[in-house]
Amino acid sequence: MAMKSSPVVLKTWYVSIACIMLLSALLLFPVRISLASPAVLVVDDDGFASPTDCDGSDPAYSSIQAAIAAAFPGDEIVVCPGVYSEQVTIGRDGLRVRSFDGSAVDGTPDTVIQPGELTPAAVLITANGVVFQGFYIKDATTGTGHAHVHRGVFVQGDNNVILNNKVEGRGTCRFADVGILVRGGGVGNGVAENNLIENNEVTNTCNGIATVSIATNNAAAYTTIKGNTVKNNLGIGIAADRTPSALVGFNEVTENEIGLKYNSDSEKGLPATGTKFRCNDVYGNEIYDAQNIATDNSIMDAEFNWWGSNTGPDPSKISGSVDYVPWLTAPKEEGCPQKGRMTGGGVLRGEVLFINKTKVSATVNFGFEVHCNNEKEPNNLQINWRVGGQTFIFHLTAMNYAACFETAADQGMPPAPFDTHVGSGEGRLKIGPSPWTPATIQWMFVDDGEPGVGKDIFHAVIIADSTSYVISGKISGGNMQAHPDDP
Known part of the structure; x- marks a missing residue:
């Protein structure tokens, strides 16, 4: 008698095969098992790696864009060495996308992004709070099929960090290529704000690094460009446009x-108010070391830079209204130490206050401790003054930028490798019984010897509710002191 197969057994057998196939897929492809963040997603061009071993056998993503698509805000994406021939768009907030060793400027630019097209960019960042770190972005395109602008990294979002990357262009200025560009437009309110471009190397393109506004809704603001090497470019090194x-700086x-x-361009609503060039080594550029093309008669603030000589810049290499005095008398490493701090406390009396450019007689009290490195803490600053029966109190809540330099001031003892501290930050202002109001501040403090009375300089610009308060003068009492230590 013929035996009949049991349908139950067959069903179980098919289900078992399906489970085995599913398990195999899970083992062969990188799948996010947990939705919890943050997680580490790994990319390797051979499809196998772990967060700690690029030669590992764990399934990994084989493209950077695939890992970004699978990531959640707060995740980290680690990319192993290799050549990735893809354009990358980061549109998810809070991601950290980095090469395995985190740097392409340490002599090992081994994680390469080399797409066939660089418009709008090789790497486009439309998200906020992204860290993009350690990649060698190379434009290797040739021929006539690329008669348009190329960009290495294009930042359109807010609060992003572009760190330790190397960008190499295609060696032409026919199409105004840019190595790293910060400009909004089409993202959020159209203004790319509070982006940091730090410790990158940009070479062989038209324009190295640029923060640009072309309209009020296609703009950039509060960009920090710090510690980069920008050389051998056919156009502009760094532009604040x-x-x-x-x-x-630096x-x-x-x-x-x-x-x-x-x-x-104030007439078109695009002023560059508050933009500063500090502690840069600028020399050996072909036509100009510094150029101001402003249409609103504003002055380019380029004090405290090293121009390749202790006698300052070559006048023939300066174009337009550029304030370059005082200048550094040594390169930035020596002239702008990033270790140390300044403390002070005292009073200014007389016509030392300007409210919306109107001079006012006042007594101003101040106290501060601020570091040369804005990442060091604590950084404290409080300023009080009284006008027309009203008491004004400013309190610093965050220092966003700091630099220290040596000038012609005589700081006296104890000796420190600098006598001037400049910085900027955010704070709050209280006027009489009114509630606290958000405010911004920029300052310059100069330790010009002992005793400080009549010598040390206090200069601060506070802006709150569209009102500017400028406090400037030599102190009438108290002292400022530059310290070489950095506790």
Whole structure:
């Protein structure tokens, strides 16, 4: 008698096969098992790696974009060495996308992003709070099929960090290529704000690093460009173009056509108010070391930079209204120490206060402790004054930028490698019984010897509710002291 197969057995057998196939898929492909964040997602061009071993056998993503698509805000994406021929768009907030060793400027630029197209960019960041770190972005395109602008990294969101990357262009200025560009437009309110471009190397492109505004809804503000090496570019090294409150500091800018470029256009609502160039090494650029093309008669603030000589810049290498006095008498490492702090407390009396450019007689009390490195803490600053029966109190809540330099001031004892501290930050202002109001501040403090009375300089600009308060003068009582230690 023929035996009949049991349908129950067959069903179980098919289910078992399905489970085995599913298990195999899970083992062969990187799948996010948990939805909890943060998680670490790994990318390797051979599809196998772990967060600690790029030669590991765990399933990994084989493309950067695939890992970004699978990530959640707060996740970290680690990319192993290799050549990734893809454009990358980061549109998810809070991601950290980094190469395995975290740096392409340490002599090992081994994690390469080399797409066939760089428009709008090789790497486009439309999200906020992203860290993009340690990649070698290479434009290897040739031929006539790319008659348009190329960009290495294009930042359109807010609060992003572009760190330790190397960007190499295609060696032409026909299409105004940019190595790293910060500009909003089409993202959020259209203004890319509070982005940090730090410790990158940009070479062989048209324009190295640029923070740019072209309209009020296609703009950038509060960009910090710090510690980058920008050299051998066919156009501009670093441009702050109609961007307010940009801080360009501690960069090496050499062997470009133009070193530093500044633009401001108040008539079109694109002023570069508060933009400063500080502690840069700027020399050996072909046409100009610094150029101001502003249409609103504003002055390019380029004090405390090293121009390749202790006698300052070559006048023939300066174009437009550029304030370069005082200058550093040694390169930035020596002239702008990032270790140390300044303390002070005292009073200014007389016509030392300007409210919306109107001079006012006042007594101003102050006290502070601020570090040369804005990442060091604590950083405290409080300023009080009284006008028309009203008491004004400013309190610093965050220091966003700091730099220390040696000038011609005689600080006396104890000796420190600097006598001047400049910085900027955020705070709050209280006027009489009114509630606290958000405010911004920029300052310069100068330790000009002992005793400090009549010598030390206090200068601060506070802006709150569209009102500016400028406090400036030599102190009438108290002291300021530069300290070489950095506890």
